[in-house]
Amino acid sequence: MRRIGRRDIVAAILIALVAGAAVTSPPLERLHGLSLDILTALRWMLVGDRRDPATSPVVVVAIDGETYETPPFKGSPTQTWTREIGRVLGSITEGGAKVIGFDVIFPSSIEQSEIPFGDTSFGSRVKGFDRDYLITLRKLSDSGKLVLGEILSNDHPDRPDRAQQLAVKNNIRALNVHTDPDNVIRRMPLSFSIEGRPVPAMAVELAARSLGAKPETGPGGVTRLSDYAVPSAVPNTVTLNFRGMGRDIPTYSFADLRGCVEKGDTDFFRRAFDGKIVLLGSLLTFDDRKLTSMHLARGYDGTPVARCALPAPAIAARAARSSVAGVFVHATAVRNLLEHDAITELGLPLRLILTIVFAALIATAACLLAPTSAAITWLGLTVAYAAVAVSTFVHAIALPLTEPVLAGLAALAMMIGYRFVIADREERFLRKSFAFYLAPEVIDSMVASGKMPVLGGEMRNITMFFADLSGFSSIAEKMTPAELVALMNEYLSAMTDIIESHGGYVDKYIGDSIVAMFGAPADDPDHARNAVAAALQCRDHLEELNDSHPAFRGRGLAHRIGLNSGEAVVGNIGSRRRFNYTVMSDTVNLASRLEGANKYFGTVIMASEMTVNQSRSAYTWRELDLIRVHGRDEPIRVYEPLANKDQETEEQSNHAAIYAKGLACWRARDFAQAAQLFESTAGDDPPSRYFARRAQALAANPPAPDWTPVNTLEGK
Known part of the structure; x- marks a missing residue:
């Protein structure tokens, strides 16, 4: 984990602000709508809807494909269905329905037909055809139980024909929907301004009549319906909560209900419609289909219910589709209003703050961690945040999802770019400059602290490694300078690679000698064991070089290695202007003496009793002698490692x-x-x-x- 400086903090804040402002800006407003779609899909997949459709306060009577294929409707234009619609509406009302809303519009009457028929028009021949239907509309309208639908438009408004308007005394409400720029319906209008006064939309009107209340709009633009303050992120709209994905709306086929009227089963109508709000609408695969927040997970055209007169079709279950019949959009809006279950969205300021905070977290992680770790952090936080968002969405509160996630991804990319171009450039330069002189752990410490090394040290338990070529002076006399340099570079490189592969740190080269330590700068509880392993491998590798490498062949190079373990001062030692990361103590001096002591015994490796005690279980040893080295009064036992344990x-x-x-x-x-x-x-x-x-x-x-x-x- 790298150290964050003041410049990095400023960069992270700026990146978070830019990323947050960008993804919540008006050109990317569609991202907010996409959040609703994703949350709707995730909630359905993870939680589902355990409500029983029978408890729905809203039901749909569908003029569906079955209706078009069932006598007497089969082959007949819809204008001729009005009498049967009137009969079914009457039975629904007698069954106890609270209010009926039309999501279908009959803009003309068959009585208006001017098609010639004999010496007059067809309309004249069927004069009075709609009389019973209009009477039914009048009765239902007078009782407050009927609302017809219309489509408001400046160019081509779509309204019921004039006779129906007169029959219901203008009990007509708009069916217009609120469509986002991506042609997805996520909200419904609450009211429309008609002749300078607000008129409730169809869904609001039906809910109000069911509750026996009138919608009221306060000074702050908040619409209240009875005791419910309708949440409205977009002014004068309600955000739809498709909790049941359409399956929470019971659906009756109009053809079956007409058959039930013929059957005279009034009990069925009472069981089906008592206390319900009824929406009459079209349910066809090609007409009035709407894309809604359900389109990612795919919604349903209601749930078919028990039948009264006609047998159920062979395929009764309706498949999920990306679009749903428009009547279910209105039905969902009505149910949301009655159950106080509309979605509460955060306003732009809160969405912006939440997005910036998430982006700031990711930018900070990307500043602290390596790119891969930062990407994993972004993924983990995204999953965690999505889980929180789904949990709140279960309670009809929509947190922004796509904006924070994408802002976090943008912040991740920008911070990685910032580090590569600006921040880490100095670190890369530092590592590259000092890599040939300092241990990687020392460089890491410098980078982490943001400071250059200073004088000072600490006591550490380490193992010292001294190696020296024996009789090298006489060999060097017989070589040209170029040959000598090539030989030494090859030897020192090979031995250094072995030492570092076992966790050792080469302190310095003194001519043909190598001074290394194990256990510092990096902590290593097995430093003695690793030092012995390196010594054995160095011994064997030099034999291989003497046999196979052209620069070594015929020269008979041999080296001596001394090992000693104990306490030593490790750190930056030297003058105030020039110092080195090195080690000092009697432990170092004794290792150097043991390297020289090899020449008396003819051994390659000699280790002190302290090193043996810390690594005995890993190797087979033999005690060489009890010796007293130059400059030291106390005798020590010295040993030679033979091989790995049980491999001698x-x-x-x-x-x-x-x-x-x-x-x-x-x-x-x-x-x-x-x-x-x-x-x-x-x-x-x-x-x-x-x-x-x-x-x-x-x-x-x-x-x-x-x-x-x-x-x-x-x-x-």
């Missing part, structure tokens, strides 16, 4: 066992037996050869009684 060869095991016996005899002053044991393996084991010479010398000239088995090494 039989020869290594035999040599180690004999060596241990010889060392025990040596310490017991049995020098003759010690010499014999060491000589048995001296042929191919340099430490045994070294001890055999020493044992033979002491066997010939025994030491004083106060002799101790401590080998004091004279050189470094």
